[in-house]
Amino acid sequence: MNTTAPTDRSTRSRDAAFRSLADDHRRTLLAIVHDRSPDGIEKTELSVEFAAVTNDKPPGSVTDDERQRALVDCRHRQLPALIDAGLLEIDGDERVVTTDHWFFGTPQIEAVLVGHTDESDDVLSTIFGVIADSRRRTLLSVLEDWNRSVSVETLARSVAAREAETTVHAVSAKRVDRVQADLVHVHLPLLDDAGLLEYDHAENHISYDGHPILAVDRLTDESADTDGDDESTPLAAAVSGRGNA
Template identity: 45%
Template structure:
C-alpha cells in the first residue's frame, strides 16, 4: 500500500475510495478507462463504450441518444467521483486514464471491476458502501479476530479502544455507550444488510461473515502492516485462522477470555492464579453467565482469589486445585489464567515476568476452538478428574427429580 494512502487523512481517503466504487456504472467506467491506460481514452469514445455496456448493445448499435445520455452521466456524475477518489486523472489533451492508486495492485480489484457476473452488482454495491465508513471497517477488523459470536457491548468497547488507540480499561463508560448506540442503530444494520456480519439484535450477538472480494488489508488501519502470505496460508480455507491461535498482550488476552465467557451456554470453567488477573469486566461476564443459567466453576490455590469471588459472585462454585501446575514459579513463564467454555473452546494465558514500573505481567495466550481441537482435547484430559466430579454431581442432582 502506498505511503500517500497511509498518511494524513488515510481513513477519509478510504471512505472516498469505497464510496466511489459502490456503484456498478462507476466500476464499469473504471474498467473501460483502465483497458485504455496508459494511452488514455477520450470522453466521446468512452461514452459510446459505456452506452454499449449499459444497454447491452454492440458499439455499432449505440444511437446518438444513447451516446448523449452516457456523455452527460460521465460529465456530471461518474468521472468527477472517480477523479475525486484519486482513481482517474485527465491529461492535458483531455484524455482519461487511471492513476497509480494502490487499489489497482490489489488482486481482488479485478473481481470488483470485472465484466464477468461473478458477484451480483447490487450485492457488490452494498458491500462496498458498507466499507465506505471508518467505524464500520473497524467493526469488521475487530470481528475478524474473533472465533465466535460476541456481544455488542464487547464489540463497542473494542471499537472505542481502537479508535482512541488505547487499551479497553482506559475507555470511559460514556464513550462505550456512545459507540454502542451508533453500532446498534446505524452500523450493524448496514453491515448485516451487506451480509458482512451476522447480527441478532434479540440475542445481542454479532459475528463476522465476510465476503469473497473483501481483503483483510481493506479493513485494517491504513498504517498497519498487511497480513503476510504465510500468515494467510496458515489459516483454514474458510476463516483464515490457525488451529491454535496465539494472542500477544494483556488487553487482547483479557478481551478474548471475556468473549469466551460470553459464549458459554451450559458450563464455564475458570482458573486464576492471582487477584490481579480478575478484571472488573471478568466479574461482569461471570455474573452474566450465572444469570443466564450457566454452571460456573472457578479454581485457584490463592485464598484471596476464592474470597474475592465468593464475595462478588456467591453462586460460583469454588475449587482449590490439588496440583500446582498453575502456581507462579520465581522465574520463567507459567499458566496464569484459563477459560474453558462448554468444554469445546479454551484459552490458556501464560505470565512472564512483571513489567518494571506498573508490575503487570507480560501475558500471552493460546486459544483453541472445537471439541476435536488439539488444545481443547488436552485440556479435557488435564482437568479430567475435576470434570468427572462435576459430571457425577450433575448426574446425582438430576436423579433427584422425577422424569
Template identity: 50%
Template sequence: MSNSDVGGRTVPSRDELFTLLADEPRREVLRVVAERSPNGIDPNDLAYEIAAVTNDKPLAAVTDDEHQRTRIDCQHRVLPALKDAGVIADQNGTLVATDALPDATVDTIRTGNAHASSAELDAVFSGLADERRRTMLAVLVDQIDTVSVDALARAVAQLETSTDDVTAETVDNVRVSLVHVHLPMLADAGLVEYDTETGRVIAADNAALCASWLEFESDREKMEQEPEVLESTVPL
C-alpha cells in the first residue's frame, strides 16, 4: 500500500519500493534517470545506456539488436512499473525522476554497491520487500550474539503490536511465519545466518545491506523509542 502524497505524487510503500529495486534493469533505469534529472532523458537514449550497462560494453559498442531488446523491455515492463509507483514521470516524452524516493535511497541507487553482484542485490531487495522481514532485520542488526527464534518472534510481535503485553498465541503465530517463510528467505538472501537445529539466528555480515535502508523504517524508529522491549526479550 502506497503512502501519502508528496508534492502531488504517491510515495511508494517500503514493500513496493524494495520490490521495484529487486530487478537490475529497474535499478539501472532509476539510476540513469536520476542522474539526468531534472533535465531528464529521452526513452531511446535511455535504452542505449541501459543496454550498455547490462551487456557490459561501451555505449558506442551497443548493437541495434541489443538496443531494440532493451527498448522493448523498458517500454513494456520496466518503465510502466516505475511510472505506476510514481518514482519516474514522463514529461512530454522526456523521463524524469520524481521526489517520491527518499534521498538516501536515490543516493544508494546512484552510487551502487561495489561489494555485491546484481544477483545478490536482487536477493537482498527481495528479502527487504516485506515489513515483517525488515522488522526482524532491524532487531537483529543491533545484536552481537545469536538470538533464539522464540525471542525474536516475541520481539517482532511486540514491535508490530506496539506493546510488550502480547499473547502467547500472537507470538506463536509470528514464530510459525518466521520459521516457515521469513527466516529461510532471509537466509537464502544472505541477510541472516540461521541454524535450524539450534533454532538460533544472527544478522549476516552482508555487504549488500546498507544500514540506511532500515534506518528510515517506522519499525526501527519504534524500536529506538522502546529499547526496554528489546533488552528484555532478545538477548536469550
C-alpha cells in the first residue's frame, strides 16, 4: 500500500484526502477518531462506535452482528483508505489516531467532522468527490480569483496557463483547445450537476458563486501567478495555495 505522508501537499495528496471524504462512512470513522485523538481509540471499540453511528443507536444497543459487520468494514475498507490518504495511523499501542495532516485544523474540514454543516451526506459526498481531481480544483480556484462570469474559452486559457505554470499570453492555442474540450465534455457538466457553478450552454459562459467548503486552505498546489492583472483576494490565495508556499 502506497501511503501518503501527512505533510505531503502534492496533487496526489490532495486527490487522496478529498477522495477519502467523498464517502459518508469514511467521514464518520474519521470524525470518531478525530474526537478521540490524540489518545486514539482501540479498533474493537472503534467498530462499536462506528456501528452505533451508522445504525443510529446508542453503543450499548449495538448487536454482535452489527459490531462484527462494522469491524470488518473498518478493518478491510475504511481504515486502509484513510491510512493510505495519510489521515489516520496505528500507534505503538495499536490504537487508531489522527495524523498531523494539513487537513486537520482547517475550519471548513473541522466543521464537517464535528457536524457543523447544513449539507446532507449526499451533498458532502458529491462535493468532495468532485474536487478530488486536480483540474477541477484548479478550475474552481481560477473562478474564485475572478469572482465574475467568464467565457469557457477564457476559463480554459487560464486553467491551461495555471497547469503549465506560465502566463495566459504564453500558453499555446493547441493546449488551450485541449483543455477547453476537456472542460466542456467532462468537468463543467460535473461541477454544474454538483451545484458548484452555473454552466450556460447557450451563452457558453460560467457563473460561480462560491461554496463554504471550497474555501479549504491549500485546495490546489500550484504556485504560479499566471495572469498579471489578476488581483487575487486573500481567500483566493489560500484556496489556490499561492499564499502558502
